[in-house]
Amino acid sequence: MEMEFVKPMEIETRSFAIIEEHLEGVSIPENQRSIVKRVIHTTADFDYVENLKFSDHAVETALDALKQGAHIVTDTNMAYAGINKKSLHQLGGEAHCFMSDPEVAIEAKTRGVTRAMVSMEKACALGENVIFAIGNAPTALVQLDELIRAGKIAPKLIIGVPVGFVNVVEAKELIMQGTTPYIVAQGRKGGSNVAAAICNALLYQLYR
Numbered sequence: 307m308e309m310e311f312v313k314p315m316e317i318e319t320r321s322f323a324i325i326e327e328h329l330e331g332v333s334i335p336e337n338q339r340s341i342v343k344r345v346i347h348t349t350a351d352f353d354y355v356e357n358l359k360f361s362d363h364a365v366e367t368a369l370d371a372l373k374q375g376a377h378i379v380t381d382t383n384m385a386y387a388g389i390n391k392k393s394l395h396q397l398g399g400e401a402h403c404f405m406s407d408p409e410v411a412i413e414a415k416t417r418g419v420t421r422a423m424v425s426m427e428k429a430c431a432l433g434e435n436v437i438f439a440i441g442n443a444p445t446a447l448v449q450l451d452e453l454i455r456a457g458k459i460a461p462k463l464i465i466g467v468p469v470g471f472v473n474v475v476e477a478k479e480l481i482m483q484g485t486t487p488y489i490v491a492q493g494r495k496g497g498s499n500v501a502a503a504i505c506n507a508l509l510y511q512l513y514r
Contacts, residue, residue: 321347328352337365337511341489344507348499357492364463364487368508371435371462375399378505379429380439380498381422381446381468388502389439393509404428422446430459439465441501444477451480464488465504467496 325343334342338360345354368376375398380386386403394401404410404425414421422443429436430453438461440446447466453459466481466488468474478490489504 341507344503348503361488367487368463376435377432378437381443382498384498385441385501393513420445423449437463439501441498444473447477467491467500469496
């Protein structure tokens with residue numbers, strides 16, 4: 307099979323055009339559509355048309371937060387690396403991942419809990435304008451739920467897309483049953499790349 311030569315700068319444009327062709331006739335609110343399309347672009351998985359769930363006004367709330375210089379906290383360095391820092395910084399925001407923080411590691415080992423849980427606790431110090439992008443650790447979602455219920459943090463948005471088989475579905479359902487705005491990949495699918503893709507899709511609605 308002979309491959310068609312496509313210029314590097316045209317690949318993304320062509321890819322999104324192909325995705326849009328597959329979504330013809332699918333009704334998705336426009337501000338959600340761009341997010342779903344970027345996740346599909348990242349994963350080549352059209353299941354996200356059905357799997358990606360948005361709470362009421364989640365996108366609008368997230369965009370308002372980003373306009374005001376929101377912090378984005380991830381649970382993996384991979385998700386952190388994938389977020390477009392230029393776009394985020396232009397809006398006055400900053401990305402964080404505390405997973406490699408020595409103090410977090412020591413605290414987690416001392417208490418016998420995951421670093422993801424301690425990282426969520428550390429994020430409480432960032433204030434109220436925080437978006438969480440969780441792509442790996444369901445324990446991060448469980449801890450966020452507890453912190454929210456205890457009144458220790460009030461995130462503007464939780465992106466809950468950890469991937470896996472153990473407690474993943476349950477942790478996502480916990481977030482969907484709460485009152486915090488969310489974008490959740492229902493079921494077992496997700497990943498750090500999906501978390502970063504959702505962050506970037508939100509950012510690109512404001513600045514690119």
